[in-house]
Amino acid sequence: NAGVTQTPKFRILKIGQSMTLQCTQDMNHNYMYWYRQDPGMGLKLIYYSVGAGITDKGEVPNGYNVSRSTTEDFPLRLELAAPSQTSVYFCASSPLKDLNYGYTFGSGTRLTVV
Amino acid sequence: KQEVTQIPAALSVPEGENLVLNCSFTDSAIYNLQWFRQDPGKGLTSLLLIQSSQREQTSGRLNASLDKSSGRSTLYIAASQPGDSATYLCAAKGSSGDKLTFGTGTRLAVRP
Numbered sequence: 001n002a003g004v005t006q007t008p009k010f011r012i013l014k015i016g017q018s019m020t021l022q023c024t025q026d027m028n029h030n031y032m033y034w035y036r037q038d039p040g041m042g043l044k045l046i047y048y049s050v051g052a053g054i055t056d057k058g059e060v061p062n063g064y065n066v067s068r069s070t071t072e073d074f075p076l077r078l079e080l081a082a083p084s085q086t087s088v089y090f091c092a093s094s095p096l097k098d099l100n101y102g103y104t105f106g107s108g109t110r111l112t113v114v
Numbered sequence: 115k116q117e118v119t120q121i122p123a124a125l126s127v128p129e130g131e132n133l134v135l136n137c138s139f140t141d142s143a144i145y146n147l148q149w150f151r152q153d154p155g156k157g158l159t160s161l162l163l164i165q166s167s168q169r170e171q172t173s174g175r176l177n178a179s180l181d182k183s184s185g186r187s188t189l190y191i192a193a194s195q196p197g198d199s200a201t202y203l204c205a206a207k208g209s210s211g212d213k214l215t216f217g218t219g220t221r222l223a224v225r226p
Binding site: 043044090 | 118146148150155156157158159160163203205213214215216217218219
């Protein structure tokens with residue numbers, strides 16, 4: 001049972017560089033989410049998707065882009081990295097029909113922008 | 115807009131003590147409330163999920179309660195152990211059913 005897999009686990013970027021954080025789930029979940037967690041803070045929703053081809057903004061979408069071409073994959077793109085994007089990024093998924101079902105989280109990507 | 119608050123932010127207790135973590139939310143129209151555990155440098159592990167129609171859920175030494183009318187949930191940990199040391203996060207799923215709002219967490223330390 002792989003669940004939700006995130007890569008890479010760690011990354012250091014220079015200001016202005018771009019990168020893609022990968023997220024894959026093998027549970028056939030329709031809903032997928034990207035969160036960021038800053039030190040000592042809760043998780044803030046960046047983007048989410050309710051199914052392939054559908055994405056929507058969360059609380060803090062600026063500086064990020066997403067796509068959802070398949071049910072399994074939900075990559076998060078940073079185009080021009082800024083120090084304010086230094087954070088831990090978590091991907092999560094949940095089933096479509098049973099809205100009372102819980103979320104499954106990946107183990108996170110720790111990103112530092114210098 | 116849903117806001118979720120957790121008090122206290124940090125808690126240190128001796129081993130064996132029973133303890134309660136608090137979570138409050140501003141919008142009572144929720145689908146469910148979920149409690150997570152997060153170990154340092156790790157992801158989130160789901161502990162308990164309480165559906166909006168339920169009052170409580172139990173798993174081993176953990177018991178979570180939900181009072182929608184007052185906008186509160188509590189996580190009760192019985193006979194705490196050093197292995198329980200972690201950050202505990204609560205999260206409310208909104209009435210639209212598609213998003214979770216997280217609290218800032220309670221960092222628990224259980225002293226041997």
